[in-house]
Amino acid sequence: xxxxxxxxxxxxxEFGTEQGIVxxxxxxxxxxxxxEVVGLVGESGCGKTVLGLxxxxxxxVPPANLLxxxxxxxxxxxxxxxxxNEFALVRGTGISMIFQEPASSLNPVFTxxxxxxxSIRLRIQRQQNSQPSAPLSQTVNQEVLExxxxxxxxDPERVARRYPHELSGGMKQRAMIAMAMAAKPSLLIADEPTxxxxxxxxxxxxxxxxxxxxxxxxxxxxxxHDLGVIAEIADRVAVMYTGRIVEEANVEELFKEPLHPYxxxxxxxxxxxxxxxxxxxxxxxxxxxxxNPPEGCSFHPRCKFAMDHxxxxxxxxxxxxxxxxxxxxxx
Amino acid sequence: xxxxxxxxxxxxxxxxxxxxxxxxxxxxxSQATVEAIAVRYHLHDPLYIQYYYYxxxxxxxxxxxxxxxxxxxxxxxxxxxxxxLELAIVAIIIAAALGISMGVYxxxxxxxxxxxxxxxxSLGTYCAPPFLxxxxxxxxxxxxxxxxPSGGRxxxxxxxxxxxxGLLILDSILTGNVQALASALIHMTLPAIxxxxxxxxxxxxxxxxxxxxxxxQDYVRTARAKGLAERVVIFKHALRNGFTSIVTVLALxxxxxxxxxxxxxxxxNWPGIGRYAVQSILxxxxxxxxxxxxxxxxxxxxxxxxxxxxxxxxxxxxRLD
Amino acid sequence: MGAFLxxxxxxxxxxxxxxAYLVLALVVTLVGSHIVPYDPFVQNFAQTLLPPxxxxxxxxxxxxxxxxxxxxxGAPIEAQIAFSVVLVSLAFGGTIGAFAGYxxxxxxxxxxxxxxxxxxxxxxxxxxxxxxxxxxxxTNSMMALLVVWWPWYSxxxxxxxxxxxxxxxxxxxxxxxxxxxxxxxxxxxxNILMPLLVYATLDISNVILTGSILxxxxxxxxxxxxxxxxxxxxxxxxLSGAWWMSVLPxxxxxxxxxxFSLFGDGLRDAFDPKxxxx
Numbered sequence: 001x002x003x004x005x006x007x008x009x010x011x012x013x014e015f016g017t018e019q020g021i022v023x024x025x026x027x028x029x030x031x032x033x034x035x036e037v038v039g040l041v042g043e044s045g046c047g048k049t050v051l052g053l054x055x056x057x058x059x060x061v062p063p064a065n066l067l068x069x070x071x072x073x074x075x076x077x078x079x080x081x082x083x084x085n086e087f088a089l090v091r092g093t094g095i096s097m098i099f100q101e102p103a104s105s106l107n108p109v110f111t112x113x114x115x116x117x118x119s120i121r122l123r124i125q126r127q128q129n130s131q132p133s134a135p136l137s138q139t140v141n142q143e144v145l146e147x148x149x150x151x152x153x154x155d156p157e158r159v160a161r162r163y164p165h166e167l168s169g170g171m172k173q174r175a176m177i178a179m180a181m182a183a184k185p186s187l188l189i190a191d192e193p194t195x196x197x198x199x200x201x202x203x204x205x206x207x208x209x210x211x212x213x214x215x216x217x218x219x220x221x222x223x224x225h226d227l228g229v230i231a232e233i234a235d236r237v238a239v240m241y242t243g244r245i246v247e248e249a250n251v252e253e254l255f256k257e258p259l260h261p262y263x264x265x266x267x268x269x270x271x272x273x274x275x276x277x278x279x280x281x282x283x284x285x286x287x288x289x290x291x292n293p294p295e296g297c298s299f300h301p302r303c304k305f306a307m308d309h310x311x312x313x314x315x316x317x318x319x320x321x322x323x324x325x326x327x328x329x330x331x
Numbered sequence: 332x333x334x335x336x337x338x339x340x341x342x343x344x345x346x347x348x349x350x351x352x353x354x355x356x357x358x359x360x361s362q363a364t365v366e367a368i369a370v371r372y373h374l375h376d377p378l379y380i381q382y383y384y385y386x387x388x389x390x391x392x393x394x395x396x397x398x399x400x401x402x403x404x405x406x407x408x409x410x411x412x413x414x415x416l417e418l419a420i421v422a423i424i425i426a427a428a429l430g431i432s433m434g435v436y437x438x439x440x441x442x443x444x445x446x447x448x449x450x451x452x453s454l455g456t457y458c459a460p461p462f463l464x465x466x467x468x469x470x471x472x473x474x475x476x477x478x479x480p481s482g483g484r485x486x487x488x489x490x491x492x493x494x495x496x497g498l499l500i501l502d503s504i505l506t507g508n509v510q511a512l513a514s515a516l517i518h519m520t521l522p523a524i525x526x527x528x529x530x531x532x533x534x535x536x537x538x539x540x541x542x543x544x545x546x547x548q549d550y551v552r553t554a555r556a557k558g559l560a561e562r563v564v565i566f567k568h569a570l571r572n573g574f575t576s577i578v579t580v581l582a583l584x585x586x587x588x589x590x591x592x593x594x595x596x597x598x599x600n601w602p603g604i605g606r607y608a609v610q611s612i613l614x615x616x617x618x619x620x621x622x623x624x625x626x627x628x629x630x631x632x633x634x635x636x637x638x639x640x641x642x643x644x645x646x647x648x649x650r651l652d
Numbered sequence: 653m654g655a656f657l658x659x660x661x662x663x664x665x666x667x668x669x670x671x672a673y674l675v676l677a678l679v680v681t682l683v684g685s686h687i688v689p690y691d692p693f694v695q696n697f698a699q700t701l702l703p704p705x706x707x708x709x710x711x712x713x714x715x716x717x718x719x720x721x722x723x724x725x726g727a728p729i730e731a732q733i734a735f736s737v738v739l740v741s742l743a744f745g746g747t748i749g750a751f752a753g754y755x756x757x758x759x760x761x762x763x764x765x766x767x768x769x770x771x772x773x774x775x776x777x778x779x780x781x782x783x784x785x786x787x788x789x790x791t792n793s794m795m796a797l798l799v800v801w802w803p804w805y806s807x808x809x810x811x812x813x814x815x816x817x818x819x820x821x822x823x824x825x826x827x828x829x830x831x832x833x834x835x836x837x838x839x840x841x842x843n844i845l846m847p848l849l850v851y852a853t854l855d856i857s858n859v860i861l862t863g864s865i866l867x868x869x870x871x872x873x874x875x876x877x878x879x880x881x882x883x884x885x886x887x888x889x890x891l892s893g894a895w896w897m898s899v900l901p902x903x904x905x906x907x908x909x910x911x912f913s914l915f916g917d918g919l920r921d922a923f924d925p926k927x928x929x930x
């Protein structure tokens with residue numbers, strides 16, 4: 001298999017807070033290959049956003065602390081070991097990120113066009129390592145318009161001159177995507193990009209991202225809590241629970257044959273049109289406290305298959321079938 | 332708003348004063364003069380008529396005659412105005428440069444030692460009464476170290492540059508008069524620094540809290556995610572958003588600075604409106620004091636107006652309203 | 653809250669100094685000048701302009717008076733001015749603002765306009781104008797400061813009253829048939845007291861500052877009263893030869909203002925819901 005684009009190995013991260021140390025990531029192993037969409041799914045609080053931010057070192061550093069032994073390999077290099085200024089070079093043109101709330105994530109005092117142009121100029125300057133000269137504004141403006149067209153915005157000239165607060169939610173999100181894609185990254189991390197949008201707009205954005213993926217060949221790490229969205233857009237899925245990956249498989253495989261009890265619970269709790277007469281099954285209990293997670297397999301308090309050694313021994317993520325990994329003592 | 336301001340000054344000068352005619356005529360004036368003043372200013376008429384004449388006088392430039400100097404108040408004010416303007420401009424530039432840079436630095440290094448040091452220093456200079464700063468500076472630099480003059484605006488031994496704007500620094504630059512420029516700058520140093528020290532603390536504190544707010548915002552995170560250098564993130568993305576509150580602060584500060592200027596000008600014998608105000612108070616010259624009150628207040632109102640306009644220019648979200 | 657103040661050591665230090673100052677002022681008011689080494693009013697031409705020494709901690713002034721004794725005796729004056737001005741402004745401005753906010757309509761409009769007019773004057777400038785109109789003197793300067801200070805409380809009170817006005821609690825009071833005045837007095841005023849008091853603590857240092865400047869320019873307590881601002885002014889001419897005459901009283905003002913500021917800052921942080929870390 002070709003070297004994966006992004007490879008996370010044993011990533012552990014904690015936050016120092018007044019109530020105690022929050023173990024946000026407790027040994028995450030995940031890979032994203034070239035040209036694929038990996039969905040990262042989990043309930044709120046499982047650490048998926050923190051994971052996304054960790055790849056780009058965007059967690060605020062006094063409280064956050066990446067523990068030694070964590071490896072974040074991007075195109076072969078361990079990002080965790082890079083000094084800060086070299087890390088900055090990866091951001092934008094290597095790996096890019098879009099966020100959940102486009103309204104607050106875009107700078108209100110600059111036009112959309114200006115903000116996209118920033119990404120473009122940055123990319124051009126990094127490419128011209130030997131002779132950094134300011135790119136022609138004509139070239140940049142042209143590319144801004146192209147970026148906007150790429151995200152299917154009609155009338156890009158007008159939109160480029162607008163400020164973020166003058167655009168609708170869907171338009172803002174497209175602008176964010178345009179800004180992220182303008183740097184031509186190899187990997188795009190999307191943190192709940194559709195959660196704040198109306199359902200119809202959600203569908204449009206998802207379709208847009210799928211098309212983009214085919215056109216531009218950027219891999220996407222798509223973070224969400226919504227299994228329906230995962231079904232639409234992902235090639236592979238990783239399920240996350242209290243800071244660890246508990247299952248990983250191709251998207252069809254996961255929906256057809258979920259192996260981990262947590263995944264099974266998640267899928268069972270989705271209302272299905274074909275089974276309207278059945279009651280919605282809820283997962284018992286609630287997400288555990290990240291400061292004091294349960295010992296052993298952290299899901300054991302809620303698991304109906306829990307055995308004795310689930311309480312003491314943490315299961316490892318093992319390949320059960322080709323392309324399908326689970327971390328559970330049942331297997 | 333301006334009507335209100337003039338109304339208040341009117342009330343103070345006619346109603347609050349126990350014996351307005353006497354106050355405007357001067358303590359040594361004869362009864363006849365007092366009566367003449369009373370007639371001229373319509374002091375026997377009902378209040379609203381008095382106010383009408385008061386406004387009319389103000390607008391036509393008749394701000395009264397000083398019983399102490401015998402000169403028209405408006406002449407004195409316009410003579411002293413450029414000096415105060417020059418001092419204020421230089422002081423604001425220094426204060427803003429110092430205050431904003433320290434505020435940003437403190438915000439970026441929040442809770443570290445330097446942050447606490449800056450906050451303490453800002454608070455300390457703000458709390459120090461203006462005369463403490465001014466006197467200490469005078470003591471140190473004029474009397475003990477003898478490197479800077481203790482007062483005045485320029486050396487009496489050098490001829491003044493031709494009067495173009497009344498701002499000595501500007502005039503000497505425009506006429507190429509290096510000696511005058513040097514003299515003006517040297518004399519400006521202590522008063523400007525004293526004035527700046529008093530006011531910069533406020534700017535620093537407010538810049539810091541404004542930046543702290545901004546640095547917490549999502550769009551700052553986005554800017555970092557785009558790969559922009561940290562310097563660009565702070566100075567282009569964050570600071571630009573903090574500017575709006577900084578502008579409001581600067582306007583607020585202007586009022587504070589004028590109050591400080593009154594003391595500073597007096598101590599350094601700077602021939603501006605502030606010194607004129609103190610001299611008038613010491614001489615119990617009511618028309619002069621009311622004149623300076625009006626000038627200062629009008630200046631503050633104007634500056635606030637400019638600040639509102641600047642605010643709209645800086646923050647695109649407000650423009651559409 | 654106590655825990656917070658202890659964490660914020662500077663604020664606590666400020667509070668201690670401020671309290672010490674107040675105790676001193678109180679003692680001097682009650683006991684008079686007996687506790688000071690020298691009589692603050694007696695002139696002694698054999699001992700003029702002496703530098704600080706073990707006999708004269710702060711030196712002597714141009715009339716031979718011991719400056720240390722004068723500074724101590726003058727301590728209550730600042731406190732008097734500050735507390736009277738702040739308390740009366742709070743009472744007067746707060747009440748007016750509360751009524752304006754609650755009653756709304758034309759009353760609110762008028763009151764706020766008037767408040768705004770007063771607020772457009774720089775504090776010192778307005779105080780100067782009023783003080784010179786009514787003449788120099790300690791009580792007169794207090795009145796001048798009052799004129800300048802009440803609008804700040806009016807504005808705060810009105811803002812607070814507005815936010816309380818629409819709460820459910822008010823609906824209940826109105827439904828119970830209470831008259832407007834009763835509602836304001838019994839329900840609104842006690843609730844806005846806390847934010848007003850927090851602001852007042854911070855304000856004390858501002859009043860002392862402005863008041864001392866007023867005295868400096870001759871509008872406050874008149875000689876031979878040992879008022880600090882005035883003492884600074886008197887010592888100006890002797891700055892090169894006898895710096896202690898001006899600098900030490902000025903420094904005293906600085907220490908008191910700083911103490912109240914630090915304490916007020918800490919108090920405000922303790923009460924500000926936004927800043928309270930969970």
